[in-house]
Amino acid sequence: MNIAQPVLDAGPCQHCGVRKNAICRVLDVHRELPEMGKSVRHRHYAAGHVIMSDQDPVSFLGTVLEGTVKLEKMMGDGRKQILGLLFPSDFLGRAHAKQSPYYAIALEPVKLCYAEAASFHRLLETFPKLETSLFERTLEALDHSREWMMLLGRKTARERVASFLCLLAERQAGPVTEGEPASDGPLVCRIPLTRGDIAEFLGLTMETVSRQIGELKSTGLIVPDSTRQVTIPSLSALREAAEKG
Amino acid sequence: MNIAQPVLDAGPCQHCGVRKNAICRVLDVHRELPEMGKSVRHRHYAAGHVIMSDQDPVSFLGTVLEGTVKLEKMMGDGRKQILGLLFPSDFLGRAHAKQSPYYAIALEPVKLCYAEAASFHRLLETFPKLETSLFERTLEALDHSREWMMLLGRKTARERVASFLCLLAERQAGPVTEGEPASDGPLVCRIPLTRGDIAEFLGLTMETVSRQIGELKSTGLIVPDSTRQVTIPSLSALREAAEKG
DNA sequence: CGTACTTTTGAGGCGGTTCAAAGAGAGTGG
DNA sequence: CCACTCTCTTTGAACCGCCTCAAAAGTACG
Known part of the structure; x- marks a missing residue:
């Protein structure tokens, strides 16, 4: 035994x-x-x-x-x-x-x-x-730092805010599994930063961040849950807005 | 033997x-x-x-x-x-x-x-x-990349151009020897970039770069040798302009 | 319910961009 | 050596996106 x-x-x-x-x-x-x-x-x-x-x-x-x-x-x-x-x-x-x-x-x-x-x-x-x-x-x-240099040097306020929300959403969704074709369904995105912090990250002012988030809401690219959380109907559409306006 | x-x-x-x-x-x-x-x-x-x-x-x-x-x-x-x-x-x-x-x-x-x-x-x-x-x-x-994020996100055009010239001058002067109190005498600074390239580095347009270089010349912070070379009378004074306008 | 902070909204101003054209070099060939 | 060309640089004028300043609205928390 x-x-x-x-x-x-x-x-x-x-x-x-x-x-x-x-x-x-x-x-x-x-x-x-x-x-x-x-x-x-x-x-x-x-x-x-x-x-x-x-x-x-x-x-x-x-x-x-x-x-x-x-x-x-x-x-x-x-x-x-x-x-x-x-x-x-x-x-x-x-x-x-x-x-x-x-x-x-x-x-x-x-x-x-x-x-x-x-x-x-x-x-x-x-x-x-x-x-x-x-x-x-x-x-x-x-x-990542160099990616952000591109953002800070060349992107518009709209693109910056969209890029930021994509970053948050992608990190919160977890790392991409090899081979899996990342789905494009609705994503809940928690925002652990104040508008002021977002502005500091994006090289903008908090007022501009607030206005741009407002416009992304009105175009339907994001849906407001609360001031600190949004739902992203289509991440690829938001990514689009982050790259070419 | x-x-x-x-x-x-x-x-x-x-x-x-x-x-x-x-x-x-x-x-x-x-x-x-x-x-x-x-x-x-x-x-x-x-x-x-x-x-x-x-x-x-x-x-x-x-x-x-x-x-x-x-x-x-x-x-x-x-x-x-x-x-x-x-x-x-x-x-x-x-x-x-x-x-x-x-x-x-x-x-x-x-x-x-x-x-x-x-x-x-x-x-x-x-x-x-x-x-x-x-x-x-x-x-x-x-x-260095993060230093440049600060520049791209927060510095004015004047500060960016001054920062850029400092970068060039410091690299061309060679690495600082330990303990040696880097002299502040006149430095010749060759500029191996076109105005367009400088603009691409600083997140500006070439016109703005040209105008800012012009103003640095008129304030005496740099002395023009040719379009691609300047003399910096005082690197510390230029550094000053790079950090606080 | 009141206090403090965050967010939104508005109006006006400015720094840097855009568009246009002239000026300055550098290289090339006559 | 000079005219010619191409590219780079400078300058000018008008415009616009984002900032600044100000105030109201929303939110969190005791």
Whole structure:
């Protein structure tokens, strides 16, 4: 008769909801993930909380588990620009740097899985494929950033707002499964940003954002649920409006 | 009596002019650099030549040895935006990708040190610190890209043009040596872009760029040498104009 | 129900664009 | 060496999209 083998504890990471999309997805569940699990902790931030400041040293890095984070840069005279948004499974923090070049601020209650900077860099050395994974994430971030340069440099206010809503909708729908021909049915899109924040992201003023959302509503490209939620009847039609007016 | 040892050939890379600033600077001159030297070739491009297209697969990657390259993205209707400029020692090409997400075009005669995509990725695997070096470059590119988002989203035309001239001047002056308190004397600044290209980089029209350069001249912040070269009496004064009008 | 914040709406102004044309270089061939 | 051409640059004038300023309306929360 067999004696029941004790199940090896694969650590807290094994059942993590974002693991399949986070940088740690490249780690072996049984051999490597538990090692990572020993280095990380969870932490909660209230909406509006400054997670990292461009003044402070980068003391920790990690992955967003829940909530939305804005990355923001500020000029000497107070002008602000949102550089990107982080959603669950996205990586937060600049590796190989002493100082964060921008602010990270929670837009809604945020749950973060983080490691101290020193132990995070130790993890990168221990698991080279983790560094490669982070590298690929960084390349994607660079692509997104350059996509947004196109938006900020060349798109009209209408196109910017439509692009923004597409971004939100696509992230909330989850990553596209290979081969599956992304359906075009109605999508509910929650907007975790104020009009002012949207304006900061799009290089506009909140008044212009408000007016453009109004016009998208009246043309039927979006249907208002509340001020912070819209339904998108056809994502492809909205995408169209985001690319050619 | 000693028999003269034959000097080991350290390969063509040993005396490379950009090595101390390129990704390969992390490689050991005698043990590792020759290995890299076996995988790379040089190639010349005439001004205006398309080095990489967003249509083509990424068949090679490399380092700019001479000249200036623009990275450009184009929308369906022809609107264009320059995403970044590459100067000697900068890296060209997107690792870990099948396709380049943008165009790379020579602005002046360009000399490139490149490797085929397959052998480049083999190099990355052989020398993990080469990948780390490239990763750090990518993080810097991301910082620059986000810096430019601030410019495109929030700066006035005057500030944009001043920022652009600062960028050129700083790159042409070479990397800042640690500890050395970068002098503020007159700087000659060559402009390897047409007014139209500058406009594409700054999210403006060429007419606006021309007018703003004119005004910077009349305020004395820059002194015209020719249409494609200016002298900057005080870089810090120009930087000032780039940040707060 | 009142207070504070967010969002919407309105009216007017301005910075940058658009359209048009003249001016300046750089290269070419007679 | 100069006229010719092509491209790039500058300048001018009118226009327009977005911003600014102001106030009302909506929403969240104690």
